[in-house]
Amino acid sequence: MKKRIAALRDKLIELDLDGIIINNPKNRYYLSGFTGTAGTVLITEEEAVLITDFRYIDQANNQATDFKVVEHGNYKIETLKKELQRLEVEKLGFEACYESYQQYNQYQRKLDFLELIATENVVKKMRKVKDESELNTIQKAVKITDDAFSHIIEYIEPGMTEKEVSLELEYFMKQKGASAKAFDFIVASGKRGAMPHGVATDKEIAVGELVTFDLGCVYQRYNSDLTRNLIIGAAPTVKQQEVYETVLEAQLAAIDAIEPGKTGAEIDQVAREIITEAGYGDDFRHGLGHGVGLEVHEGPRLAQNKDKELKPGMVVTVEPGIYLSGWGGIRIEDIVVITEEGCDILTEASKELIRV
Ligand SMILES: [Mn+2]
CATH class of the missing domain: 3.40.350.10 (Creatinase/prolidase N-terminal domain)
Structure with missing residues (x-):
């Protein structure tokens, strides 16, 4: 201190x-x-x-x-x-x-x-630049969250409600040492996926639906944040596959572009361009990412109007999404730490569109 x-x-x-x-x-x-x-x-x-x-x-x-x-x-x-x-x-x-x-x-x-x-x-x-002990704690929070998502891949079945799945996630995380949820989990299935903050409801998850999961925990006062998508009981449709691949391409390109000295706006633009070129520019209306630490949303922001330069030790999410009203949505979110050369990805959860 x-x-x-x-x-x-x-x-x-x-x-x-x-x-x-x-x-x-x-x-x-x-x-x-x-x-x-x-x-x-x-x-x-x-x-x-x-x-x-x-x-x-x-x-x-x-x-x-x-x-x-x-x-x-x-x-x-x-x-x-x-x-x-x-x-x-x-x-x-x-x-x-x-x-x-x-x-x-x-x-x-x-x-x-x-x-x-x-x-x-x-x-x-x-607080934007983290020291080594903070990075170690955040890494543990991220690991618990990754493990919770792996667990839910095994656990989830058609007919379960979003809330049941959400509760299982919370129970798992607390068993693994988390003190709390970082926020009310988003479990948004089918058309509800079009709501970027579709908190879990009593809706049953049906075969053929895409489900967006956004979860995070608090571990020793530090937060994690992870978004992934699963497809339930069927192969993805052409459209589901296409939207997923667009978001993934944008996410990977943005991570690739991150380095100290660049601004939050520059990184946001990398993802936004790819999504816009694919024809979904109007369907990605939030910023690309945010800092994570003692708060789950803190500085720095990766967003269109953020002109501050990124520095080594900053921890940010990278989470582009596409949301189509009446259809559903996709978002993919990792946590990365900015290094001298670029960034290290702390999140290890798979980024394939997993069918369960
Ligand atoms: Mn987030």
Whole structure:
């Protein structure tokens, strides 16, 4: 955590701040290692302080070893005020995106001796580039997800409902060490495949249908994300095969194009061109991918308007799709990590259109 605190201190200098308070749970965890549900991290040039209540004092001392842990009583704001005065903070940054208007008003009233300065995504931007331990954890989350999909290939049968299959996926992942689902799984069969976010329903899966699966788990607080498609009990039709191959070609070309220095928009364009040339440009209307880490959707984005350069250590999904209303849809999604030369694919699930 020392490196992360040091990187944040560099940002404080850049932003001309004496200190910053972090309340977003994921950012708080990222900086401190503290997993409790309540607490304020205060970072100044000299000190790293974690203010929390009596429930979490032992836990905070165990987890946030680079921090001075301070217990607050009924009014956290009073303890925060004392610490800010002790540390002589005059310009205090706060997370504009994560503090409520009510909370901001309280800061203004109670911390009237300092200047409050809204900051935007300071820690979130730091989180885009993963270190080795984060990459190892994400790889494990990806492996559990790949294994869950392999399991479902054996498990699924016509006549099962989407929800039954979804529940089996969740049970499997939790048995393998996942703490939670990363999101409500998408199990979208037949025409429902035209909905990019067709969360599992009571619909029965029928012979001849394509089923889109989008699943992910949380493992040691890090997320995974995987999309694959199965064809149930019949050979694919010419159209199913054609759409599948178009999406796959776009996905492989985009992965091939990924390297540091390129922008999210450039990579998105590689996939979009292939899908457009095949005549499905209007049927691929979401971005190509997103970062994955403590959140299942985070920066950087691979999308048409994203002009930031990719850097080694960033972890992104690559997930083009084609959705045809009244017919169905296909999406193929891998997670990759950007390297010095290009990228490594973390996902190992097969990309053939598997018939079960
Ligand atoms: Mn995704």
